[in-house]
Amino acid sequence: MFENLQERLGKTLKNISGRGRLTEDNIKDTLREVRMAFLEADVALPVVRDFVKQVKERAVGVEVTKSLSPGQVFVKIVREELEKAMGEANEELSLNAQPPAVVMMAGLQGAGKTTSVAKLAKFLKERKKKSVLVVSADVYRPAAIKQLETLAAEVDVDFFPSDISQKPVDIATAAISHAKKKFIDVVLVDTAGRLHVDSDMMDEIKDLHKAINPIETLFVVDAMTGQDAANTAKAFDEALPLTGVILTKTDGDARGGAALSIRHITGKPIKFMGVGERTDALEPFHPDRIASRILGMGDVLSLIEEVEMKVDKEQAARVAEKVFKGAGFTLDDFADQLKQMKNMGGMMSMLDKLPGMSNLPDAVKGQMGDKTFIQMEAIISSMTKKERARPEIIKGSRKKRIAAGSGTQVQEINKLLKQFTQMQKMMKKMKGKGGMTKMMRGMKGMLPPGMMGGGGPKF
Structure with a gap:
């Protein structure tokens, strides 16, 4: 998200961040560019007007004139106003209620509501350690009920059965009653979507809301x-207290x-x-971290949280121990690393959270997409056990068979083997005194210029 805005704002703010002094004129030019960047990003006009007004008031005021580096302060102001526009801080779900806490999901058809119910159930179960029951009150689409049942099994939470002959209010109240008896912490109620906002839909959802009185009413939108x-x-929001x-x-x-x-339009x-x-692709929305990403400063906190949650620490420890004992790093280990990265959304998802990644050339980004990872996994899977343990035996005829x-193509096999050899060398450097420093130096040689050692934007 924000690729276009990030690119446009990045160029604009880079020009002004190095200025020794700011004048009405150069602020005016920069704000015009910021305004255009926002409009191109399809930001609502009232939001753009307010944002530009706030930045201008602060930039031509005392804040900047008293600063030693006005250009940098201007960027800081833009960042703070971005945070403010999106809500300043993450607001967690309010689940402090007599169990079960009822959460109702509303939205138009095709917005991803049912999938979001499953994602939220998984989030609450794994990160908040809550017991969760999901129920579908969508009596217009039998497929939606079946889809939620399948997803509930996938994320391992309780599913309350319903069918199209029932009324939404009856379904939801029966599910809540069941949750009370079973001492379940949270009930997530999926509701029917429509192709557009209409009075029938609103009346139905108002009745449902009144009957179940949810502690949270979340609007799911594309x-x-x-x-x-x-x-x-x-x-x-005019019909429901979102x-x-x-x-x-x-x-x-x-x-x-x-x-x-x-945030600006709905509050x-x-x-x-x-x-x-x-089903694990749901993240809490942190305005401060998103503002950093928009300005190319990265989002290292989210990356650390993701690594904490999704990396198999036991497996990583086994590989590390194996390397330290001198047993070597094999293609099987390499394949495991690829799977771990895939679990985290792929290399680009990780790199997007690092500072300065927006400056990477498109050609480099293309080499780090999911397609490349899938291809590498396919190549390793096409090797025999012996070849994965001893890649040096992979010569001409074996390469053709693997391809x-x-x-x-054979060129791709050669490329993977070369990357693997570099990885092996790095792992060897980890052994002994100063191993990690040596390994980081080795990595620096493998990455494109500017990706390590201060490659990020200098604000």
Whole structure:
């Protein structure tokens, strides 16, 4: 998300961050560029107006004139105003209620509501250690009920059965009653979506809300609809007392207009964002971290949290111990590393959270996409056990066989073996005194210029 805005703002702010002094004129030019960047990102016009006004008032005021490096202070102001526009801090779900805490999900058809119910259930179960029951009150789409049942089994939470002959209110109240008897902490109620906001839908969802009185009413909306997402959320909020928003499909949204418009237009916080199709692809929405990402400063905190959650520490410890004992790093170990990275959303998802990554050339980014990882896994899977243990035996005829088995070219086999050899050398450097320092030096040689050792933007 925010690729277009990040690129445009990055160029604009780079020009001004080095200025020794700011004048009305150069601030005016920069703000015009910022305004255009926001409009191109499909940010709602009232949001753009307010943002530019706030930045201008602060930039031409005391804050900047008394500063030793006005250009850098200007960037700081832009960052703080971005945070403010998106809500300043992450707002967690309020689950402090007599169990079960009821959370109702609303939204239009196709926004990813049912998938978001499963993602949220997984999040609450794994990160908040809550017992969760999910139920579908969507009596218009039998497929939605079945989909939720399948997803509930996948994320290992309780599913309350329902069918299209029942009334939504009866379904939800029966599920809550069941949760009370079973001492379940949270009930997530999936509701019917429509193709557009209509009076019938609103009446039905109002009745449901009144009957179950949820502690949280979350509006699920597709980020790719841009500022329309904010307008739809506003229409729902006029009918329902929304407590927050889940922004879905942010991985496919290059603009970011929805994220920057929703809080301003609805007054409701974005609580989560969906960052992919997997059931673990749901992240709490942190405005400060998102503002950093927009300005190319990275989001290292989110990356650390992701590593903590998704990396198999036991497996990593086994590989490290093996390397330290001199047993070597094999292609099987390499394949395991690739799987771990895939679990974290792939290399680009990780790199996006590092400072300065927006400066990477497109050619380099292309080599780090999911496609490359899938191809590498396919190549290793096409090798025999002996070849994975002793890659040095992979010569001409073996390479042709592996290429045919993985649907790749011999050049790709050579490229993977070269990368693996470099990785092996780095692992060897980890042994002995100062091993980690040596390994980092080795990595620096493998990466494109500017990716290590101060390659990030100098604000």
